Amino acid sequence: MEKQPTQFPDRAALVAHVKTLSPLRADDGVSETRGGRAAAEALLAAIDPAAYGHSRNYLDGAVTRLSPYIRHGIVSLNEVRNQALEMGDGKAIEKFIQELGWRDFWQRIYAQNPDWLWHDIEDYKTGFAADDYADTLPQDIAAGETDSAAMNYFISVLKTSGYLHNHARMYLAAYIVHWRRVKWQAGAVFFLAHLLDGDPASNNLSFQWVASTFANKPYFFNLENLQKFAGMEAPCDYHTNKFFGGSYDDLALKLFPDMEAL
Amino acid sequence: MSKLIWLHEDCLRATHQLFTHAQDPAHDKAANAVYIWDDAYMTKMHFGLKRRVFIYESLCELAVDIYAGDTIETLKDMQHRLGVDEIITGKTPNPALKSMMHGLRETVKVSAIADAPFVQMDSPPELRRFFKYWNKAKKNAFLYDGRP
Numbered sequence: 001m002e003k004q005p006t007q008f009p010d011r012a013a014l015v016a017h018v019k020t021l022s023p024l025r026a027d028d029g030v031s032e033t034r035g036g037r038a039a040a041e042a043l044l045a046a047i048d049p050a051a052y053g054h055s056r057n058y059l060d061g062a063v064t065r066l067s068p069y070i071r072h073g074i075v076s077l078n079e080v081r082n083q084a085l086e087m088g089d090g091k092a093i094e095k096f097i098q099e100l101g102w103r104d105f106w107q108r109i110y111a112q113n114p115d116w117l118w119h120d121i122e123d124y125k126t127g128f129a130a131d132d133y134a135d136t137l138p139q140d141i142a143a144g145e146t147d148s149a150a151m152n153y154f155i156s157v158l159k160t161s162g163y164l165h166n167h168a169r170m171y172l173a174a175y176i177v178h179w180r181r182v183k184w185q186a187g188a189v190f191f192l193a194h195l196l197d198g199d200p201a202s203n204n205l206s207f208q209w210v211a212s213t214f215a216n217k218p219y220f221f222n223l224e225n226l227q228k229f230a231g232m233e234a235p236c237d238y239h240t241n242k243f244f245g246g247s248y249d250d251l252a253l254k255l256f257p258d259m260e261a262l
Numbered sequence: 263m264s265k266l267i268w269l270h271e272d273c274l275r276a277t278h279q280l281f282t283h284a285q286d287p288a289h290d291k292a293a294n295a296v297y298i299w300d301d302a303y304m305t306k307m308h309f310g311l312k313r314r315v316f317i318y319e320s321l322c323e324l325a326v327d328i329y330a331g332d333t334i335e336t337l338k339d340m341q342h343r344l345g346v347d348e349i350i351t352g353k354t355p356n357p358a359l360k361s362m363m364h365g366l367r368e369t370v371k372v373s374a375i376a377d378a379p380f381v382q383m384d385s386p387p388e389l390r391r392f393f394k395y396w397n398k399a400k401k402n403a404f405l406y407d408g409r410p
């Protein structure tokens with residue numbers, strides 16, 4: 001049994017070594033995001049819970065990017081909350097602490113009902129049955145070559161950085177499940193393979209929330225919403241994102257013709 | 263006899279409470295910490311290269327020895343060779359890791375130590391919808407260490 005090295009002349013040497021340990025993955029790319037506690041502490045010192053409260057839904061909002069570190073226990077949720085408490089009081093940091101609560105919520109479900117992770121917790125509320133959804137992810141989604149420029153942008157960011165803003169995850173998940181009518185499980189595997197923070201509970205249960213198998217209604221969006229929250233980063237013009245155009249009522253009729261009224 | 267610390271992907275932090283648990287006043291030497299680089303397990307968990315590099319880099323900042331191999335086989339082998347009587351690890355909701363712990367328990371004591379909780383509650387919350395959970399959790403979630 002051979003002890004593996006933990007000191008390398010540079011990052012490229014470390015990456016080369018990890019590739020030798022992961023022969024099937026050796027052709028994949030690597031994120032610029034660094035692992036380790038030092039990187040996490042730098043992000044922790046820079047959190048801005050008050051700005052988070054009013055900007056977190058925008059792709060350029062004051063989100064922390066702490067998720068890969070929290071996911072792997074490099075920082076605990078407790079530490080992040082304690083740090084937020086030192087930076088502001090009740091109302092201003094409420095939203096931030098509530099979002100940390102989502103992770104705690106999903107982890108508690110994971111511990112209590114691990115069998116929920118890969119199975120529909122409830123039926124789809126979309127008017128479709130599970131069998132109406134495709135089992136596998138279409139190749140154009142995996143390759144980031146869909147008919148939507150915004151979705152291609154999100155897929156490319158996911159694949160190169162291993163991170164996506166929460167709202168971008170919601171858009172892309174909704175696109176996969178509702179516009180392309182693909183089972184949420186296929187989307188969840190795609191995300192897990194690329195996200196640095198990929199977590200069976202946060203990822204799969206969020207997918208089920210989008211799909212409506214763990215929510216009272218499906219999550220979907222329209223172009224106006226996409227432009228408002230993602231337009232500063234992603235290409236969101238009408239011509240390259242046509243099928244998101246229209247009101248929520250129009251889109252609901254198109255996407256879910258057999259759904260009972262919302 | 264000695265203790266062995268088994269770090270897995272949910273507890274890559276030197277201040278995790280499992281390290282405190284592993285301190286044995288009877289020994290002046292700290293327990294060894296190991297991470298088992300288990301390619302088959304990581305593939306099963308859908309870990310791509312990005313994630314693997316992130317984890318390896320995180321391990322390099324910790325006082326931990328990395329060994330490549332099947333997790334259970336490698337840990338059992340170490341247990342016999344080093345005369346380990348307790349494996350200390352992080353508590354996890356992950357059923358695959360839990361089943362490894364279960365397998366190890368056939369031959370050795372395994373203690374899975376919980377991380378500091380986000381929020382402490384008197385009774386378990388209802389976990390069907392977030393707001394049922396949050397209505398209970400918010401009582402302590404805004405307090406230092408999540409408790410009064």
Ligand SMILES: Cc1cc2nc3c(=O)[nH]c(=O)nc-3n(C[C@H](O)[C@H](O)[C@H](O)COP(=O)(O)OP(=O)(O)OC[C@H]3O[C@@H](n4cnc5c(N)ncnc54)[C@H](O)[C@@H]3O)c2cc1C
Pocket residue numbers: 056062063064065066067068070071099100102103106164165166167169170173191195197198199200202203204206207210
């Ligand atoms: C389809 C989909 C898949 C997702 N997959 C994952 C995943 O695999 N791993 C993961 O950690 N999160 C996942 N999330 C939740 C959320 O998108 C990310 O936690 C968040 O975007 C991470 O970025 P951040 O660290 O900048 O978050 P911030 O907004 O800065 O939040 C701080 C921390 O709070 C926690 N958090 C915030 N919002 C959520 C949330 N809605 N659910 C769970 N935890 C939250 C995270 O630990 C996060 O790091 C997913 C969401 C969706 C919609």
